Amino acid sequence: MHLTEEERALAAGAAGPARQWAIGHQIAVGRYLGAADFVLVSQAHIMADTESLGEAGVAWLERWAALPETDRQVRIPTITDPRGTDFAAAARLRQQDWMLALERRAIAAFQALGILMTDTCINYQTIMPAVRGEHMAYGDTGVVIYTNSVLGARSNFEGGPSALAAGLTGRTPRYGYHLDAHRRASLHIAVRDTPRALHEWGALGALVGRLAGDYWQVPVLSGIDRVPGSDELKHFGAALASYGSVALFHMVGITPEAERLSDVADPSLPLRATLGAEDLATFRRGTDRGAGEAVDVVVFSAPQLSLLELRDLAGLLDGRRTTVPLLAVTSPQVKPDADRMGLTARIEAAGGMLLAGMCFYQSYAREMAEANGWQRLATNSAKLVNILGGYGYHPVLASMEACVAAACDGRLPS
Amino acid sequence: MTSFVAAAGMGAPVRGRALVASDGFSARYDLDRLRGVFSRPDHALAGQSYVGRILVLDGAKGGVATAWMLHEMAARGIAPAALVLNRVNPIMVQGAALAGFTLLSGFDVDITRAVPDGAEVEVDPLADPPVLRLLG
Incomplete structure (x- = not known):
């Protein structure tokens, strides 16, 4: 791996131990994955909830945070993914004091490192969207796939340690989706029926993800008959990244690198599958363990909700009353707007909770399930359905309308 | 002795008993890390x-959490001894690099079919090329 004079100096410790660890970590990763050199990045985004970090990870961060300021501060704008709690709602979620204490320690360490606590997985909707061709070091798979695919910028999945390393050095190893060669399509899927609702976009992402099944596969979809909105592509991408570990997709005539199929696919690329409405319905039914069965909790999260999703949710809840917990999760940037525009009040008047700065599955989901007796969970997020099985839940995918009905009636509509 | 050459490896050489399945790996999606077991109901293990x-x-x-979770699991001593995969994504590599975890990937054969479940194996990322050896 070619190193510049500056990178060799970082590796020798000339800029302190934090940057020395960072460049050493990046060199190890880059060599494993075949990087020829480094590429400068303009932002980093760190996934670092404390359920993932644990005590060991927080203590590790605190060691860097204790260094002198010139040795510890990040060199490029570095922002955070959702935290493990919304402190204002922790008691109602029955989260425990030790979780909050660990969160506070992690936040203090990140702030000492100069990191901006944005606490969001929808930074492409709320903070600053990347520009086509811009190189980033983003964590959160949903952020990466949206940034690569919809915005045409360039990032690999950068887990928390690697995103922090990129923040400290201002660069990342040049492999994978930083390179033109890896951005060509390897899997062609035709879509017969364009999804309408957000959960259907998630279902389509899940099905394509299962067909891809590999980080290094790049699906290209043809046949989408209208331009999807940002929330639709958000749910599609988040599910595709979750089910397939996929970091980049193309949609012919929609995403910026695929004006025509031939822009991203060789003529020899075969059509792998055609997906239609019946496939989406079959997928959704496959997540259900019986229509009409009682629901313990309804969750809108993963990714955090946009202002427009909250508007829709508030409209569905107007004049109704929930009988089981309904949790809606958004970013700290959207929450003040929701407060100001009365959306929070409308959701809470119906008995719902609007949480900010966390994401359900990153917030000690197993412990919340045990403390609250939650098992059967309804959501319109296919990504959340994919994750929560391992946390002891029986998640079911349904439309936002059906989820609201379940929250009010205690049962999903037949 | 039967051995399988890998495209890449990192970490220290280890020996132990293999736990094999033709399924994927994500620390967040698949594991109950408190109990040290695979918890996803539809996982082969x-x-x-x-x-x-x-x-x-x-x-x-899946996602990016494994990059932290390997380190967290190793710190509590409730971790696998090594991870051997047909294919990696960057997260596994980043997590192994942080945790000092042994990782091997990229084989000419389907490694989940080549290694019998329960077999004693040696994983040697320091060999050139990196290699997995069946012992006994």
Whole structure:
């Protein structure tokens, strides 16, 4: 791996131990994955909830945070993914004091490192969207796939340690989706029926993800008959990244690198599958363990909700009353707007909770399930359905309308 | 002795008993890390302990949390001994690099079919090229 004079100096410790660890970590990763050199990045985004970090990870961060300021501060704008709690709602979620204490320690360490606590997985909707061709070091798979695919910028999945390393050095190893060669399509899927609702976009992402099944596969979809909105592509991408570990997709005539199929696919690329409405319905039914069965909790999260999703949710809840917990999760940037525009009040008047700065599955989901007796969970997020099985839940995918009905009636509509 | 050459490896050489399945791996999606078992109901290894075992699996799945979780699991001593995969994503590599974890990936054969479940194996990322050896 070619190193510049500056990178060799970082590796020798000339800029302190934090940057020395960072460049050493990046060199190890880059060599494993075949990087020829480094590429400068303009932002980093760190996934670092404390359920993932644990005590060991927080203590590790605190060691860097204790260094002198010139040795510890990040060199490029570095922002955070959702935290493990919304402190204002922790008691109602029955989260425990030790979780909050660990969160506070992690936040203090990140702030000492100069990191901006944005606490969001929808930074492409709320903070600053990347520009086509811009190189980033983003964590959160949903952020990466949206940034690569919809915005045409360039990032690999950068887990928390690697995103922090990129923040400290201002660069990342040049492999994978930083390179033109890896951005060509390897899997062609035709879509017969364009999804309408957000959960259907998630279902389509899940099905394509299962067909891809590999980080290094790049699906290209043809046949989408209208331009999807940002929330639709958000749910599609988040599910595709979750089910397939996929970091980049193309949609012919929609995403910026695929004006025509031939822009991203060789003529020899075969059509792998055609997906239609019946496939989406079959997928959704496959997540259900019986229509009409009682629901313990309804969750809108993963990714955090946009202002427009909250508007829709508030409209569905107007004049109704929930009988089981309904949790809606958004970013700290959207929450003040929701407060100001009365959306929070409308959701809470119906008995719902609007949480900010966390994401359900990153917030000690197993412990919340045990403390609250939650098992059967309804959501319109296919990504959340994919994750929560391992946390002891029986998640079911349904439309936002059906989820609201379940929250009010205690049962999903037949 | 039968051996399988890998495209890449990192970490220290380890020996142990293989836990093999033709399924993927994600610390967040698949594991109950408090109990040290596979907890995802539809995972091929559901209910089985991974502690101290050399996991031989198909590929990396899911999101980015494994990059922290390997480090967290190793710190509590409730971790696999090594991870051997047909295919990696960057997260597995980044997590192994942080944790000093032994990782091997990229074989000419389907490694989940080549290694019998329960076999004693040696994983040597320092060999040139990196290699997995069946012992006994």
